[in-house]
Amino acid sequence: MPADAHRVSALAIETFPLACPPGTTRENIDLFCATKLSPEAFEAYLANPQVSIWCAGEGDELVGYVMTVSGEPEDPVIASAVSRRPTVEISKIYLSQSSHGSGIAQQLMDVAVEEAKAHGAQSVWLGVNQHNTRANSFYERRGFLVVGERSFQVGDSLEEDFVREMVL
Numbered sequence: 001m002p003a004d005a006h007r008v009s010a011l012a013i014e015t016f017p018l019a020c021p022p023g024t025t026r027e028n029i030d031l032f033c034a035t036k037l038s039p040e041a042f043e044a045y046l047a048n049p050q051v052s053i054w055c056a057g058e059g060d061e062l063v064g065y066v067m068t069v070s071g072e073p074e075d076p077v078i079a080s081a082v083s084r085r086p087t088v089e090i091s092k093i094y095l096s097q098s099s100h101g102s103g104i105a106q107q108l109m110d111v112a113v114e115e116a117k118a119h120g121a122q123s124v125w126l127g128v129n130q131h132n133t134r135a136n137s138f139y140e141r142r143g144f145l146v147v148g149e150r151s152f153q154v155g156d157s158l159e160e161d162f163v164r165e166m167v168l
Helices: 002-019 026-036 039-047 076-081 104-118 133-141
Strands: 051-058 061-070 087-095 123-129 145-154 157-167
Touching: 002 026, 002 039, 002 051, 002 061, 002 087, 026 145, 039 051, 051 104, 061 104, 076 123, 076 145, 076 157, 087 104, 104 123, 123 133, 123 145, 133 157
Parallel strands: 087 123
Antiparallel strands: 051 061, 061 087, 123 157, 145 157
8 A cells, every 4th residue: 555655644744743832843843754754654554453544535635544553552651641451542643734623533533433442442542742722622522531641752852742541
């Protein structure tokens, strides 16, 4: 699915800056995108059996995606914050700015949560920048509670995230 990797990567690089706090430099955003959101990164994600990616489109245009990662959280801070096992991380959920408010983000979230339930997960968790008011409101309305905090590397900047969990 290399073509899919390129399409999702392009959308990821377009949408990632929308989730960054205002002080995040363009250099740090670009470095993060080059290492974590490149087509090669998405090829590796797609080849990993613990990773699932679902996309949303309007016509031929890709407008959103969600990526989940099954398994135990690798970060001990997150592992101690998340209360239920097995768990699934909602690693990425992004939507083009023109699709904000369309209901597509909710549809993507529903797919990810239902798939986690179908595979026996007892919870889903995610990290979200503490200053991303729009995303935090979205997650809170959907039942994701703040259970901890983590540091998140964006380029050479260390950002502070909330860890949110939804018990299924």
